[in-house]
Amino acid sequence: MVKxxxxxxxxxxxxxxxxRNNSKITAxxxxxxxxxxxxxxxxxGYSGAGKSTLIRLVNHLQVPTAGKVLVNQQDLxxxxxxxxxxxxxxxxxxxxxxxxMNSRTILNNVEFPxxxxxxxxxxxxxxxLALLKLVELEELADAFPDQLSGGQKQRVxxxxxxxxNPDILVSDEATSALDPKTTLSILKLLQRLNQQLGxxxxxxxxxxxxxxxxxxxxxxxxxxxxxxxxxxxxxxxxPKERLTExxxxxxxxxxxxxxxxxxxxxxxxxxxxxxxxxxxxxxVTEMAQKYAxxxxxxxxxxxxxDDLTVGVMILALNGxxxxxxxxxxxxQGVRVEEIAKRVKQA
Amino acid sequence: xxxxxxxxxxxxxxxxxxxxxxIYMTVVSAVIAGVLGLLTGLVLVVTQPGGIAEDRPFYxxxxxxxxxxxxxxxxxxxxxxxxxxxxxxxxxxGTTAALVPLVIGIFPFYARQVQLAxxxxxxxxxxxxxxxxxxxxxxxxxxxxxxxxADIIRVSTLTVISLVGLTTMAGAVGAGGLGNxxxxxxxxxxxxDVTFVCMIILLVLVFVxxxxxxxxxxRFIKF
Numbered sequence: 001m002v003k004x005x006x007x008x009x010x011x012x013x014x015x016x017x018x019x020r021n022n023s024k025i026t027a028x029x030x031x032x033x034x035x036x037x038x039x040x041x042x043x044x045g046y047s048g049a050g051k052s053t054l055i056r057l058v059n060h061l062q063v064p065t066a067g068k069v070l071v072n073q074q075d076l077x078x079x080x081x082x083x084x085x086x087x088x089x090x091x092x093x094x095x096x097x098x099x100x101m102n103s104r105t106i107l108n109n110v111e112f113p114x115x116x117x118x119x120x121x122x123x124x125x126x127x128x129l130a131l132l133k134l135v136e137l138e139e140l141a142d143a144f145p146d147q148l149s150g151g152q153k154q155r156v157x158x159x160x161x162x163x164x165n166p167d168i169l170v171s172d173e174a175t176s177a178l179d180p181k182t183t184l185s186i187l188k189l190l191q192r193l194n195q196q197l198g199x200x201x202x203x204x205x206x207x208x209x210x211x212x213x214x215x216x217x218x219x220x221x222x223x224x225x226x227x228x229x230x231x232x233x234x235x236x237x238x239p240k241e242r243l244t245e246x247x248x249x250x251x252x253x254x255x256x257x258x259x260x261x262x263x264x265x266x267x268x269x270x271x272x273x274x275x276x277x278x279x280x281x282x283x284v285t286e287m288a289q290k291y292a293x294x295x296x297x298x299x300x301x302x303x304x305x306d307d308l309t310v311g312v313m314i315l316a317l318n319g320x321x322x323x324x325x326x327x328x329x330x331x332q333g334v335r336v337e338e339i340a341k342r343v344k345q346a
Numbered sequence: 347x348x349x350x351x352x353x354x355x356x357x358x359x360x361x362x363x364x365x366x367x368x369i370y371m372t373v374v375s376a377v378i379a380g381v382l383g384l385l386t387g388l389v390l391v392v393t394q395p396g397g398i399a400e401d402r403p404f405y406x407x408x409x410x411x412x413x414x415x416x417x418x419x420x421x422x423x424x425x426x427x428x429x430x431x432x433x434x435x436x437x438x439x440g441t442t443a444a445l446v447p448l449v450i451g452i453f454p455f456y457a458r459q460v461q462l463a464x465x466x467x468x469x470x471x472x473x474x475x476x477x478x479x480x481x482x483x484x485x486x487x488x489x490x491x492x493x494x495x496a497d498i499i500r501v502s503t504l505t506v507i508s509l510v511g512l513t514t515m516a517g518a519v520g521a522g523g524l525g526n527x528x529x530x531x532x533x534x535x536x537x538x539d540v541t542f543v544c545m546i547i548l549l550v551l552v553f554v555x556x557x558x559x560x561x562x563x564x565r566f567i568k569f
Contacts, residue, residue: 081481088479099474103493103566113478116490157474164478195549 006285007073008168008200014067016053027053029224030067035217035233035255037167040194040201042211042232044247045221048116051204059091060084060168060203069101071168089113092161096173098153098281100145106132107141113163120329131159135189153181158189162197169193173201175210187213208251213304232309237275248305252312257299258339261314266324273335274311283332284315290328293319355535361527365547367441370521372551373472375448376506383453386412387460388486394475398472398482415454420512423451424519444513444521451512456505458527463497464490464498488534496566503559507552514548516549 005155016028027050035041045051046265056062057069060076061097069076071087079087084202100109110128119127132138135155141325145153169255171190193199211218211232219229220243228241239245248257254271257332272284288295316324329336348355386408392398393405417427424447428438446495451529467490475489491498517525524544 039531061473061477085479085481088477091477093474093477095470095474097470099468099470101471101489101493103495112475112488116480116484160474160478211419 006204008037008038008071009033009202010070011054012059012068012070012072014054014057014064014069014246016057016062017065027201028057028064029228031224032228032231033216033219035200035202035228036199037200038217039192040203040214041192041219042215043202043204043219043226044206044208044211044220045204045243046206049221050224051206052172053203054171055172055301058168059088059093071325079345082171084139084160088247089164090164090166091168092158092159092164092168093170093172094157096176097147098150098157098161098342100156102145104144104301106137106143106145106148107142107146109156110159117164125225126226127163128159131162134162134193147257149182151185154178154186155189158186158193162199166199168202171201173204173206173333176205176207176208177229180209183207185211186272190214203219208247211247212251212303216306220247232306236305236310248262248310249312251305252301252303252310254299254301255276257301257314261339267340268317270315270317270339271339272311272313272315272329273337273340274309274313275335276308276310283334284313285330287325287328289317291321291325293317293322293325302342351539351543353531353535354539354543357527357531357540360531361543362495364517364522364527364544368513368517368551369546370512371441371444371448371516371521371523372506372509374388375445375513376509378445378503379449379453379456379509381504382449383456384460386453387464388490390457390461391464391490392482392486397453398435398476398484398485404540412454412457416448418451419448420515421519424516428502429531434442440518441522444516444523448463448512448516449511452505452509455508456501459467459501460498463501464494466497467493469480484545485549496563499559499563500568503556503563506555506559527564 011031011033014028014031015026018025018027018235029050031054043051053062058071062067063077071091074086076087076126101112104112107125107128111124114124114127129138129141130143133326135158137152137155138157140148140152140158145156150155169190176184178186187210190201194201203210203215215232217230218232219226220233220241221227222234227234228239228244235244236248239248267283286297287293294317296316297313298316300312302309302311319325326336362529379426390405390408390412393401393408395405397400427447427450431443432438434446435443437443448539472495473488475485480488486542513521513523514525514528518529520526528541528544532535532544
């Protein structure tokens with residue numbers, strides 16, 4: 001949904017270090033990042049990679065030790081207190097644990113960010129009700145947070161985050177505490193808001209599904225650094241980093257399949273990846289016929305990354321010309337890995 | 347009745363007077379210590395490590411003062427601060443003089459209770475409020491005091507009940523009230539019925555305070 005490329009968020013060589021027990025921990029290590037207006041940018045990484053710290057830089061919940069954070073071309077560190085508070089109002093944020101106020105009704109929770117604004121009581125109420133309608137929860141206006149399910153709470157949190165008409169929404173693992181079905185419905189909501197309101201969304205997650213489902217661009221984070229980034233389809237078409245490949249494998253359940261297969265003999269087992277145009281499974285049949293091999297499929301799965309299809313297959317090949325068959329597959333653009341080697345590396 | 351409680355009947359007026367004195371000491375010191383303790387508790391919670399106005403040196407000093415004051419046994423505190431009491435009130439005897447040690451004895455305890463109650467509000471909600479661009483002042487009033495209200499009421503009830511206990515100790519060393527009657531008359535003159543009735547009145551006071559506190563807390567917990 002990138003209409004005109006215009007950076008809304010820019011991190012320039014951002015560094016965050018913490019002091020703990022006299023040792024320095026670098027949570028964010030010289031990260032430079034540009035996020036354009038209207039895009040959904042996802043940062044994926046395991047816990048401890050520094051994602052949470054990184055995303056908190058965007059609204060200065062975390063102040064960088066070094067480097068700059070620019071939002072709408074403004075350096076947050078250079079603003080007066082009042083300007084800074086105004087700038088924060090234009091950056092909505094949602095959290096893993098929702099962070100609603102239990103003593104207030106749903107409606108009051110959504111009204112909460114508007115309490116400091118010059119609005120009449122009625123205007124405020126109207127606005128909050130409209131937001132609740134946007135997230136399809138208007139019938140729960142008078143309930144309290146404890147009466148809601150996780151997915152509903154996150155919807156309320158989204159409505160609340162939108163109260164000040166922000167142009168950026170920051171999501172800190174917003175779906176990590178939710179079940180897969182609810183996750184999907186929240187993601188669809190975020191996608192709708194991105195399209196309807198032109199909202200720029202920055203999210204962090206450890207779930208590859210989140211990236212697959214709604215992100216336009218992705219950054220892969222490890223040990224405080226963004227080790228790889230780009231359009232979702234491109235990053236997953238040619239993953240340069242081991243970690244990126246690992247996330248793809250997770251998404252297609254390769255790891256799980258491997259751990260099951262590893263109990264048995266590993267000879268002549270091959271992991272095949274069909275990325276994009278090579279998602280043509282006739283290749284295997286052709287190979288088997290051409291080289292007179294018996295190809296036994298132990299595992300197969302297909303997944304979608306944006307507009308990119310990735311297929312995975314684990315084959316047991318038997319016959320005199322296994323090597324020839326593997327070469328043939330590689331010629332056809334299939335990524336082939338010997339599982340015995342892979343296990344040795346791990 | 348007159349056989350079971352001979353001395354009580356003879357001293358009805360004194361016991362009534364003592365009850366009023368106990369209520370007076372409790373209420374006035376609760377109000378003063380309440381304000382002081384609430385402020386101190388708030389300052390502790392906002393300046394503590396990770397607080398919205400984190401200030402480690404300041405916090406560590408205040409924290410130590412609170413701990414120190416809490417460590418002094420009340421009966422010793424009564425004696426130690428008597429010069430301060432006589433400077434502030436002009437005397438060290440009587441119910442008004444007792445207010446000084448009562449306030450100093452209870453407010454650090456209350457401050458700590460308030461700090462713990464406000465910590466329960468959780469960093470998540472506070473962080474959410476910060477992300478909405480609220481000022482620290484707005485966060486104190488709209489988040490901490492609002493979300494922590496039910497817990498503040500609970501710890502206030504607890505504090506007032508402890509305060510009733512402290513007034514009786516102050517009473518024993520010349521502040522008047524039910525403590526004074528129970529000890530210097532009931533105990534010293536072997537009039538056990540007087541001591542017993544004082545205890546019953548104190549228990550009733552505690553029950554009433556607990557009842558009111560629970561009712562108020564219920565009103566502010568909504569589910």
